[in-house]
Amino acid sequence: MKILVPVKRVADPDNANKVKVSDDGTKVTSDGLEWKMNPFDEWSLEAALRLTEDVSKKGMKGDDGKPLDRIGEVVLVSIGPKDAVQTIRQGLAMGAERGILVEAEDSSLDSHVVAQVLAAVAQKENPDIVFLGKQSADGDSNVAGTKLAEMLGWPLVNYATSIRTEPGSDTLTVTRALDGGVQTIEVKMPCVLTSTDRILHPESVKNGVTPEDHKYPESEGGRYASLKGIMAAKKKPLEETTLEALGVTPKRTEEYVKFALPPAREGKATVVESVDELVEKLHSEAKVL
Amino acid sequence: MSLFEPTDEHRQLREMVRAFAEREVEPQAAAHDRSESFNLDLFRQLGELGLLGITCGEQYGGSGMDAVAACIAHEELAAADPGFTLAYLAHSMLFVNNLYQNGDEDQRQRYLPKACRGEAIGGMCISEPGAGTDVLGMTTTARREGDHYVLNGAKMWITNGAISDTELGDVFLVYARMEGAARNELSMFIVEKGFEGFKLGQKIEDKLGMRASPTAELVFADCVVPAANRVGEEGSATLHMMRNLEIERLTLASMSLGIARRCVEIMNDYARERRSFGQPLNRYGQIQRHIAESYAQYMAGRAYAYAVAGRMKLDAPGQRLDTDGVKLFCSTMGKEVADRAIQVLGGYGYVGEYRVERLWRDAKLLEIGGGTVEAHQKNMTRDLSRLDRLR
Numbered sequence: 054m055k056i057l058v059p060v061k062r063v064a065d066p067d068n069a070n071k072v073k074v075s076d077d078g079t080k081v082t083s084d085g086l087e088w089k090m091n092p093f094d095e096w097s098l099e100a101a102l103r104l105t106e107d108v109s110k111k112g113m114k115g116d117d118g119k120p121l122d123r124i125g126e127v128v129l130v131s132i133g134p135k136d137a138v139q140t141i142r143q144g145l146a147m148g149a150e151r152g153i154l155v156e157a158e159d160s161s162l163d164s165h166v167v168a169q170v171l172a173a174v175a176q177k178e179n180p181d182i183v184f185l186g187k188q189s190a191d192g193d194s195n196v197a198g199t200k201l202a203e204m205l206g207w208p209l210v211n212y213a214t215s216i217r218t219e220p221g222s223d224t225l226t227v228t229r230a231l232d233g234g235v236q237t238i239e240v241k242m243p244c245v246l247t248s249t250d251r252i253l254h255p256e257s258v259k260n261g262v263t264p265e266d267h268k269y270p271e272s273e274g275g276r277y278a279s280l281k282g283i284m285a286a287k288k289k290p291l292e293e294t295t296l297e298a299l300g301v302t303p304k305r306t307e308e309y310v311k312f313a314l315p316p317a318r319e320g321k322a323t324v325v326e327s328v329d330e331l332v333e334k335l336h337s338e339a340k341v342l
Numbered sequence: 343m344s345l346f347e348p349t350d351e352h353r354q355l356r357e358m359v360r361a362f363a364e365r366e367v368e369p370q371a372a373a374h375d376r377s378e379s380f381n382l383d384l385f386r387q388l389g390e391l392g393l394l395g396i397t398c399g400e401q402y403g404g405s406g407m408d409a410v411a412a413c414i415a416h417e418e419l420a421a422a423d424p425g426f427t428l429a430y431l432a433h434s435m436l437f438v439n440n441l442y443q444n445g446d447e448d449q450r451q452r453y454l455p456k457a458c459r460g461e462a463i464g465g466m467c468i469s470e471p472g473a474g475t476d477v478l479g480m481t482t483t484a485r486r487e488g489d490h491y492v493l494n495g496a497k498m499w500i501t502n503g504a505i506s507d508t509e510l511g512d513v514f515l516v517y518a519r520m521e522g523a524a525r526n527e528l529s530m531f532i533v534e535k536g537f538e539g540f541k542l543g544q545k546i547e548d549k550l551g552m553r554a555s556p557t558a559e560l561v562f563a564d565c566v567v568p569a570a571n572r573v574g575e576e577g578s579a580t581l582h583m584m585r586n587l588e589i590e591r592l593t594l595a596s597m598s599l600g601i602a603r604r605c606v607e608i609m610n611d612y613a614r615e616r617r618s619f620g621q622p623l624n625r626y627g628q629i630q631r632h633i634a635e636s637y638a639q640y641m642a643g644r645a646y647a648y649a650v651a652g653r654m655k656l657d658a659p660g661q662r663l664d665t666d667g668v669k670l671f672c673s674t675m676g677k678e679v680a681d682r683a684i685q686v687l688g689g690y691g692y693v694g695e696y697r698v699e700r701l702w703r704d705a706k707l708l709e710i711g712g713g714t715v716e717a718h719q720k721n722m723t724r725d726l727s728r729l730d731r732l733r
Contacts, residue, residue, distance in 0.1 A: 139353075146354055277362050280392030280405035283354045 054125035054218075054260075056101040057180040058149065059171055059197075062088040062133060062140040066190035078311045080160075081191075090140050092274060093186025097248045099275035100216065101127045101184045102148045103258035108267050124220075124262055126150045130174050132157050132167060138291060145286035146278030152291045155299065163307040164192075168200035173299040175205055180243065182225075187212055187247035202245035210240050214251035219261035345648045348410060355407070356414045362391065363422035371423035374554035375700050378547065380429060380505055381554065382463075389460030394434050397589070397656055398442040402450050403458035409589060409654040412439075413596040413647060420600030424704035425554030427597055428711075432501035432555070433457065435593050436586065437464030440515055441532070443657055444573050444582040449532060453513060462512035465502035467560060468583065470495065475717040477583070478525050482518040482562060486576075489569050491531060493518055493562040496543060499711070503558025504545040510535040514560070517583060520576050527577035531567045539565035551703030552711075585659040587713070591669040592654065592661075594712045595647050598669075598676030601701045601708075602640040605676075605683035608698055609633055612687050623686065632682040640679060643672040663725040670718040673708035680705045 064072060064083030073082050090098075105125030113121040127149040131137045134156065141152035155170050175183050183205075188195035202209030210227045214235070217226040228237050230249060251257060253275075255268040278286070296303060325331045336342040347353040366384060374381050388394050397412055398404025405411075412435065419427040438457050441464075442450060456462040473479040482495025495518065497503075502511040516533045523529075533540055543559035574582060610633055613624035623629045650664045680702035684691035691698050709715050 139350075142350070142354065143357070146358075273365060274361075277391055278354065278358045279390065280355065280358075280396065280407065283351055283358065284405070286354075287351070 054105055054182070055178070055180045056105060056125065056127050056182045056184050057130060057171075057175055057178055058094065058098045058101050058127055058144070058184050059130050059132075059167075059186075060094045060098065060140050060144050061091040061131065061186075061189050062137050063091045063189055063191040065089045066092060069190075074312045074314055078313060080309075081312055083191075088136070088140065090143055091186050091189045091191075093188055093190065093248070095186075095275040096250055096252050097184040097186050097246070098127070098129070098144055098147065098149065099272075100213070100248055100252045100258050101182070102276065103263070103269065104182075104216065104218070104260050106148070106260075106263060108263040123148070123150070124260075128153065128178060128180065130155065130171065132162060132170050133159055138293075141291060142286050143278060145289045145291070146282040147276055148282060149289075151289055154291065154293045156293060156295050161303065161305075163305050164194050164196035165200060165306040166301075166303040167197045168204055169301050169303060170296060170299060171197070171201050172204040173301050175201070175243075177299070181223075182242060183207075183245045185245070185247045187249060198245055198247040205243075205245065208240050208244045209246075210238055210244065211247045213246050213248045215254070215257040215259075216246075216252070217259045217261075222261075345645065345652070347414070348652060351407075352410055352414060355411055356418060358391070359393070359415050359418040360421075362387075363418050367419060367426060368422040371426065371554065372694055372697075372700065374423070375425060375551075376553075376694075378549070378553040380502075380556045381426060382505060384426065385429065385433075385463070386460035388430060389458060392458075393430070394460050395438050395442075395454065395458030396434055397439045398454055398458060402442065402454035404438070404442065404454065409592060409651040409656055410648065412589060412593050413599075413651045416593040416596040417600040417603070420597035421604040422600075423554060424597055424601055424701065424707075425552045427555075427600070428552050428707070429502055429555035431590070431593050431597070432465045433463060435589055436466035436501075437513065437515055439589060439656065440466060440582065440586040441573065443585065444530070444579075445532075446573075448570065449573060453532065457513070463502050463505055464513045464515075465500055465511050466586075467497035467500050467503075467514050467516045469497065469499045471498045471559070474499075475714055475720075478528075478580075480517065480519065480528070482516070483521050484518040484529055484531065484567075485521045486569070491567045491569060491572065493531065493533070493539070493565040493567055495562050497560045497562075499546070500558050500560050501555050501711075503560050504542055504556045506556075507545050508542070510540070510542045510560075511556075511558075515573065516562070517579055518562075523577055526580055528579040528583065529576045530573040530579035530582055532571040532573060533562070533565065533567055537565055537567060539563045550706060551700070552707045581659070584662065585657075588654065588659060588661050588665040589656060590712050591665040591718075592647065592651055594708055595643070595665075595669040595672035598672040598705060598708050599640065599644050599647060601676040601705045602636070602643065602672075602679040605679045605698055605701055606633070606636050606640055608696065609636065609683040609686040612690070612696075629686055632686050636679040636682050639675045643668070643675045646671060663722055666713070666718040666721045666725075669708070669713060670715055670722065673705075673715060676708060677702065677705040 064086040106122050107124050110121040129141050129144045129149050129152040131141050132155045185198040212229045213227045214230050215228045225240050392405040395404030400406045457464050470480050484491045484493050512535050514533050516531050517528050541561045543561040546557040613629050616623045647668045654661050683698040690696045
């Protein structure tokens, strides 16, 4: 199985309160913040690694020196300036096989252009799955995955919470969380997936090879890169390409007009005496009922 | 790349350890401090990440990295939990690195892979109830009897000596003197839990700080050690000890750096948010002095430590003056920065929830353990007395 995982670098989302709007309102600045892999992408990368490994052979190597626990291929792709290779290296250190950097200025991109680029890479790489984060922690658009599926004409399952498959099968059984419950979908590959954090649950991914009763550790994010992984990542292939080389003519569909911070909250609190009074106020004053 | 991360691998190492420390280590620190207990499960996760054998060769399950990498790992872990990090240091530097540098092939094969995976918890024994800074005043003896040695004596303040109230750690490097040997001729032995005559004297309770690392007194009463477990020649271990003490001091100093960084972050955050007399605390000169001096001293210590780490060779001694110097400076710096953090936070700094009181208690140990500041002053002055000019 071959999985293409797009990874975006974002300003450290744990310090999102330090993001500022420039004085003229033309852009959002994140000066002084570290770049991190978009956490939503990290969840999908973790799921992709689980789909393509045999945990029972962890740490074992074949006669050719290749790790026996890897039974598929995960290819990372990032679109951004040269520095974005650091995000790809992190994913390689976590266990992905190789990386592709598509060089572009961050300011020249929107969800549509990202989907165009990913479609071109997918057509070149022919993966079984393109596995995206459902959104990025900076723009929070939640659009690129859906546009990509449309451009490729591939089936799409957004917000996956679990995935099950068998070796040699061309089908995935995916559950997704909806407001009203859980939906189970059988989807033929190639397909486009996005995930939620529930994909990190210890038993959310079953690939039919890793022992059925294996439980991954509880975690808020993807696996940590081990020191072995960090050293091995140095030797993994990393291809650099451009929009032109991929034959992409970028067609932006979004233009940002102006950025402004939300107005400061007033912080007014009203103490009510009874539930009846609360309902009345929610209806007549807050107008939310 | 920078002094603190000379290569891209060092940068990635720091990122990885910091993420692990923030997500996994920090949340458990207060509880293990309170209960004076060792988090064995978390410790074993360090093995999966390759940190337990960070400077050990890959052929024995290690990661084959250098002194700078060791500093990074200790600095980042200590920013979250110095007590836990001390147990890591005793295992990975005092046992794994020491045996990797000084052991023979058979000893490395027998002990290092398990230690790198965290299946065996290791430590090192130098101090005794009656001998600390006066290392060569140790009285533990060894004598040869046929195919084995017999050890007698007691060792004190042994980190990882016990992994619970009643259970010994798994394997130790023990320094002792052959009966009748000269004062400066020490020998080293690998002693395992289960060897006849090797006992837990007591788990040491009620420490001021570093409570998440277990400390014990270990007793050797006619303890029988196979001859194959003597490391190096009889009488040759004083050199092993000196060589390994250099990386010990450097990594202990790195722990002080981690403590200092965390304290600077906490006091900086607090002084921005907390208001007094109508404006944030950090508008006041008294508070500015605490924050700015702490940061400058932290960065000075950091520059000194990484400059020494960058030229350190793990298989050769030769950095005693500066490894002593780094620890002399950083240990007291860490304690003072933690003290200032408490002062900036006022009453909040004095309670556990704000973390700096724990870091302050932990920081104090680093002025004592792995060489008291007085020992560093003694060693350094002796080394300096042989120099006319500084290069």
